[in-house]
Amino acid sequence: MQDIKNYYNNAECECSISERILNLLYEQKISPSAFIKEYKKRFSDIKSTIDFFTGDKKDNDKIFNPDNYKSGFSKKEFDISSIKKILNNENSFMLNISEKQYPGLLKQIYFPPPLLFCKGSKIKTIKGGIAVVGTRKNTAYGRDVAAYISKELSKIGITVVSGMASGIDFWAHKAAINEVGGSIGVLGCGINIVYPRENKNLYCKIIENGSIITEFIPGTPPLKKNFPARNRLISGISMGVVVVEAPERSGALITADFALEQDREVFGVPGSIFFPESQGTHHLIKNGAKLVCCIDDILNEIHQFCLFKSPNCSSEKKPSCNNSTCKRKNKNITFKNPGKQAIYNIIGYMPKTVEEISILSKLNISEVLHFIAELQLENIIQEKSLNQFVRM
Amino acid sequence: MFFKLSSFALIAVEAIEVYVEVHISAGLPSLTIVGLPDKAVNESRQRVRAAIKNSGFIFPLKKIIINLSPADIRKEGAIYDLPIAVAILAASEQVDLKTVEVIENSSFIGELSLDGQLRPVKGIISMAEESLKTGRKYFFMPAGNIAQACLVKKSGNAGCISLREVLSKAADEKIITRQSRDIESLKSCSNKKNESDYLLDFSEVKGQLKAKRAVEIAAAGMHHIMMVGPPGTGKSMIAQRLVTIMPDLTTSESLEVTKIYCLTREFDGILIKKRPFRNPHHTISRVSLTGGGISPKPGEISLAHRGVLFLDEFNQFPKNLIEDLRQPLENKNIIISRNNLHYKFPCSFMLIIAANPCNCGYNGDKKRTCRCSTAEISRYWNSISGPIMDRIDMKVEVPSLDDRDIISTAEAETSSIIRQRVINCHKIQAKRYKNFSFMYNSEAGIKYINSWISAETEIKNLLLKIIQKYKLSGRAVSGLLKITRTIADLENCNNIKTSHLLEALNYRTGQIAGY
Numbered sequence: 001m002q003d004i005k006n007y008y009n010n011a012e013c014e015c016s017i018s019e020r021i022l023n024l025l026y027e028q029k030i031s032p033s034a035f036i037k038e039y040k041k042r043f044s045d046i047k048s049t050i051d052f053f054t055g056d057k058k059d060n061d062k063i064f065n066p067d068n069y070k071s072g073f074s075k076k077e078f079d080i081s082s083i084k085k086i087l088n089n090e091n092s093f094m095l096n097i098s099e100k101q102y103p104g105l106l107k108q109i110y111f112p113p114p115l116l117f118c119k120g121s122k123i124k125t126i127k128g129g130i131a132v133v134g135t136r137k138n139t140a141y142g143r144d145v146a147a148y149i150s151k152e153l154s155k156i157g158i159t160v161v162s163g164m165a166s167g168i169d170f171w172a173h174k175a176a177i178n179e180v181g182g183s184i185g186v187l188g189c190g191i192n193i194v195y196p197r198e199n200k201n202l203y204c205k206i207i208e209n210g211s212i213i214t215e216f217i218p219g220t221p222p223l224k225k226n227f228p229a230r231n232r233l234i235s236g237i238s239m240g241v242v243v244v245e246a247p248e249r250s251g252a253l254i255t256a257d258f259a260l261e262q263d264r265e266v267f268g269v270p271g272s273i274f275f276p277e278s279q280g281t282h283h284l285i286k287n288g289a290k291l292v293c294c295i296d297d298i299l300n301e302i303h304q305f306c307l308f309k310s311p312n313c314s315s316e317k318k319p320s321c322n323n324s325t326c327k328r329k330n331k332n333i334t335f336k337n338p339g340k341q342a343i344y345n346i347i348g349y350m351p352k353t354v355e356e357i358s359i360l361s362k363l364n365i366s367e368v369l370h371f372i373a374e375l376q377l378e379n380i381i382q383e384k385s386l387n388q389f390v391r392m
Numbered sequence: 393m394f395f396k397l398s399s400f401a402l403i404a405v406e407a408i409e410v411y412v413e414v415h416i417s418a419g420l421p422s423l424t425i426v427g428l429p430d431k432a433v434n435e436s437r438q439r440v441r442a443a444i445k446n447s448g449f450i451f452p453l454k455k456i457i458i459n460l461s462p463a464d465i466r467k468e469g470a471i472y473d474l475p476i477a478v479a480i481l482a483a484s485e486q487v488d489l490k491t492v493e494v495i496e497n498s499s500f501i502g503e504l505s506l507d508g509q510l511r512p513v514k515g516i517i518s519m520a521e522e523s524l525k526t527g528r529k530y531f532f533m534p535a536g537n538i539a540q541a542c543l544v545k546k547s548g549n550a551g552c553i554s555l556r557e558v559l560s561k562a563a564d565e566k567i568i569t570r571q572s573r574d575i576e577s578l579k580s581c582s583n584k585k586n587e588s589d590y591l592l593d594f595s596e597v598k599g600q601l602k603a604k605r606a607v608e609i610a611a612a613g614m615h616h617i618m619m620v621g622p623p624g625t626g627k628s629m630i631a632q633r634l635v636t637i638m639p640d641l642t643t644s645e646s647l648e649v650t651k652i653y654c655l656t657r658e659f660d661g662i663l664i665k666k667r668p669f670r671n672p673h674h675t676i677s678r679v680s681l682t683g684g685g686i687s688p689k690p691g692e693i694s695l696a697h698r699g700v701l702f703l704d705e706f707n708q709f710p711k712n713l714i715e716d717l718r719q720p721l722e723n724k725n726i727i728i729s730r731n732n733l734h735y736k737f738p739c740s741f742m743l744i745i746a747a748n749p750c751n752c753g754y755n756g757d758k759k760r761t762c763r764c765s766t767a768e769i770s771r772y773w774n775s776i777s778g779p780i781m782d783r784i785d786m787k788v789e790v791p792s793l794d795d796r797d798i799i800s801t802a803e804a805e806t807s808s809i810i811r812q813r814v815i816n817c818h819k820i821q822a823k824r825y826k827n828f829s830f831m832y833n834s835e836a837g838i839k840y841i842n843s844w845i846s847a848e849t850e851i852k853n854l855l856l857k858i859i860q861k862y863k864l865s866g867r868a869v870s871g872l873l874k875i876t877r878t879i880a881d882l883e884n885c886n887n888i889k890t891s892h893l894l895e896a897l898n899y900r901t902g903q904i905a906g907y
Contacts, residue, residue, distance in 0.1 A: 196766065197767065198766055353791060358601050369602065373895065387602060
């Protein structure tokens, strides 16, 4: 009985701590970095930190002068009560840095946000995820890689972290939310803003098996400067960052930089040397990022994930092409119909157009189209982009 | 003194009979026209007065009232000069009794110049048809119109150079019959000349096997089709060659088409036998697309009747303009209401649309990368009307050519070979639908479509699989089956087979449908 009472007291207490931090940051406009500085100085004692700022207990060494801690950039007035209302309406909650449920890995980074705005319960249980990031303008290949890696990771229970943007981020989230590991999206805007708008569906779905987090106060628009800050959270929450496709100047590379700063693993997925979309990842690999061609490459690198070993990988020493991706590729199907067989043989893993298939198979176009539709219906091949087909 | 003779007024493409009544009475000399004449009709007072005098007749210096009845229909254009002039001459007893009898049994149309010469008028075919229907013995018209009028199988069309010739022909009926016989023989000569071949040919289109096949199917079943692809891959080229693989118009169809064209200025008086191909630019106004104006004129959709309407750069067309196409696509005609009249123009056309896959044009291209963001692409596709997309049965991608294809000199199938297959397919459909109000697979109703697959369990099972995989709607399924039927007809099969259905699937699903 006593325990339960204590628990409730604690809960109440922690809730009020979050609210007090909210007041400090957005009503008194203490800059978050100053807050964290004082917090660390006080060996992570949240109460004394808050007391220092509110001036309840005067610190012996320093006399509190609020002007020293004012944040420089936020000139905007915040209405705390309306923010609280938004948080209640949106079914979201706050996590402060002193809470147990605040992601442990995030506490370790140089400048963790004192307050996280969250939605969905995944964030409370995350031990360490893998970030899958990349360009917003991906190729079909990038899309497949992002979806494949995320799905496989999520299947064995690893949470996939990404930035809720379009492109690679979108495909990573989308593939991960349907498996056990779930997904966490880190926003560069307020929790009540869906950006980009076409991710609305994803935004609703991700909450069911994952969460959305942001350090920005509700109502913050997706400003350009928010995104590098968001990237530091993406890598901060994760044990490693997989860069799927990134051109030479890409936000994904900023995430990779943060990952190095925060002592996280960096992985790069190789692409074609001719694709501008893969130049950034190749650059990373050249500088020492680990080349990823199956998820075992990721799992082997991070010792905490030993428990998560994928079933296909029998021993670490075996060459990694024994993994599921390669196995699937070697599988050949035989058909009774010679025409269908011919077309199946022609369609490989590089996209081929209908015209090419028709010329190579020497079949007329209507036969080719009929077999292609049949193979598509049987989920053996798929259309990559305009009129180009590959095996699944 | 009273006299009445017959003439015509045009309402949309149809002509109705109008009576020109003249009453000459004593009083101050004047000439009044009543019966809702427009400015051009009213001005005919001056032309008629001068023409009568310059033709050597006497203009009666009396009070003249002319009524164009029925009086509640607006009369337009300078076409009533001739009937008014003839009526005045008859009423003032300047022609003999025998001629008056001929005049009473005839219809007149024509614009007069001041010296009494006759100028050609518009819409003569509908008038000739109406004159045949009303049972008038002769139809007097300007000589410039006679070739068009003779497209309607009727003797008694009399083309005249001047007002004088009208009266001399009315006096001697033999000249009329002799002349129309001459014209018949002249017409058969000119028709042979009309059958010259097209300048374009399908063999000029390189690669694009799938798109070409799709267009062939579309032409065979008159399915609306949309082509999506990056710039410069041959979308417009294919569309322009579409008419070369379509069968010529049948006699009744060509008369329908010619009737519409003879309302426009571009008509040269020869029976149109080839299917029209209309390619309006996207800056076209609403009225010139659908038809309209104070006195409604046919728009591009009516000029494409029985032929092809090609909308290039489809997304550039203003949205409200595209929405206007909804009802005409469904009803095969457009009704324009002005004052208390409804003008009905036929517009049974095959729609062919070309568009880029995104703003920069290279979305999904294998050679160049697209510069558009996902939001831009979805905005781009959202700007294209859903209901219109829904009515388009076939969607086909026209991707960029293979490097080898661009320089290849291999000859592809010529238009005439493809046209032969399309003609066969049209014949099969004409036979199948001879008891129905529609002519092509694309127009078949849902009840009829179901009868195609009711007996085939194999097809039904496959169809179920397809619906489950691609999550097709009811309309999409019937569209799919219509294409399937056309593919089967192209192969001369009575029953549709699974291979036909699977091929048809290629034109429904795919990348574009996903956006």
